[in-house]
Amino acid sequence: MMAPLYRPTCYVRNCTRSRRSERSSPQHSDSHGRCRVFTEDSEWQRSTHLLEFILLTFLLVMAETDVYKVSILGKDSIHCGFHLVPYIARTVLDTLPASAYVLVTDTNIASLHLDAFKQGFKEELSRLGKQSRFLAHTITPGETSKSREGKAVIEDFLLLNKCTRDTVVLALGGGVIGDLVGFVAATLYVPICSFFHLRAVVHPYRRSMRGVRFVQIPTTLLAMVDSSVGGKTAIDTPHGKNLIGAFWQPEYIFIDAAFLETLPPREFSNGMAEVVKVSPILSFLPLQRDP
Numbered sequence: 001m002m003a004p005l006y007r008p009t010c011y012v013r014n015c016t017r018s019r020r021s022e023r024s025s026p027q028h029s030d031s032h033g034r035c036r037v038f039t040e041d042s043e044w045q046r047s048t049h050l051l052e053f054i055l056l057t058f059l060l061v062m063a064e065t066d067v068y069k070v071s072i073l074g075k076d077s078i079h080c081g082f083h084l085v086p087y088i089a090r091t092v093l094d095t096l097p098a099s100a101y102v103l104v105t106d107t108n109i110a111s112l113h114l115d116a117f118k119q120g121f122k123e124e125l126s127r128l129g130k131q132s133r134f135l136a137h138t139i140t141p142g143e144t145s146k147s148r149e150g151k152a153v154i155e156d157f158l159l160l161n162k163c164t165r166d167t168v169v170l171a172l173g174g175g176v177i178g179d180l181v182g183f184v185a186a187t188l189y190v191p192i193c194s195f196f197h198l199r200a201v202v203h204p205y206r207r208s209m210r211g212v213r214f215v216q217i218p219t220t221l222l223a224m225v226d227s228s229v230g231g232k233t234a235i236d237t238p239h240g241k242n243l244i245g246a247f248w249q250p251e252y253i254f255i256d257a258a259f260l261e262t263l264p265p266r267e268f269s270n271g272m273a274e275v276v277k278v279s280p281i282l283s284f285l286p287l288q289r290d291p
């Protein structure tokens with residue numbers, strides 16, 4: 001069962017506020033030790049709690065094995081569910097044959113979720129009797145990694161490990177990891193020098209294009225509802241954010257809501273802001289329904 005995303009963490013009696021900045025405020029408690037700002041709860045915070053409640057109710061109603069598929073660009077490539085790691089490993093290995101699967105994440109997420117992926121891929125590879133490699137690479141969290149230098153580090157990792165053009169790159173993380181790893185995948189070009197390269201070049205799709213296939217596994221709410229979906233990838237430069245990039249559609253986007261259990265509340269609010277921003281816009285758009 002999923003733990004509540006917002007826990008009442010205030011140490012003042014009868015207080016349910018969770019933000020550290022509010023707790024440290026001198027105005028925080030009155031002479032009776034009651035939280036003074038509690039009654040001033042903003043509309044924004046109330047709506048965030050309401051949306052969180054709706055999301056949690058939806059997740060609790062979903063069985064753990066349910067996977068909802070959403071079509072994008074005519075392909076059922078968005079798979080949503082709960083505790084999907086074994087499903088992700090099975091789907092990727094079954095449908096995207098490759099000599100190497102390279103998962104890139106940041107150190108925060110690696111400490112929480114990387115072992116599950118290593119285990120999942122190991123089990124599935126031995127079940128299928130495949131010789132493919134599963135490699136994991138971790139980078140420093142934060143926007144500073146989404147740079148030319150950050151891109152070069154991942155490229156060097158792939159090249160040093162002799163990854164070939166049939167490699168599948170998996171981006172496990174928030175918008176930073178998705179944008180950065182997606183751009184590496186879009187621009188990587190590996191010359192032909194082995195059996196696996198040869199196999200890749202024979203494939204008609206691979207023959208005509210640069211770049212390697214990639215899979216998005218978003219772990220922040222913002223990445224789940226926004227950055228992982230549209231195929232936009234980019235890095236920052238000293239002259240501005242997202243100034244160099246490419247469109248590179250992922251083969252799959254696996255939206256596993258269980259990752260939200262470990263997401264810091266502040267990051268959850270960031271994503272919720274995006275949901276609140278987009279919802280009124282969508283309500284004005286005519287929805288296209290399948291016949």
Ligand SMILES: NC(=O)c1ccc[n+]([C@@H]2O[C@H](COP(=O)([O-])OP(=O)(O)OC[C@H]3O[C@@H](n4cnc5c(N)ncnc54)[C@H](O)[C@@H]3O)[C@@H](O)[C@H]2O)c1
Nearest residue numbers: 108141142174175176177219220222223227232259262263
């Ligand atoms: N490509 C697009 O269309 C698009 C759209 C919107 C935003 N973006 C980009 O997204 C980036 C911001 O992404 P973000 O808000 O996801 O931030 P982020 O990727 O920096 O992640 C925020 C922090 O949360 C941590 N984290 C992530 N998932 C976690 C989890 N499940 N448990 C614990 N910790 C976790 C990360 O380690 C990081 O420290 C920006 O660079 C922005 O430009 C891209």
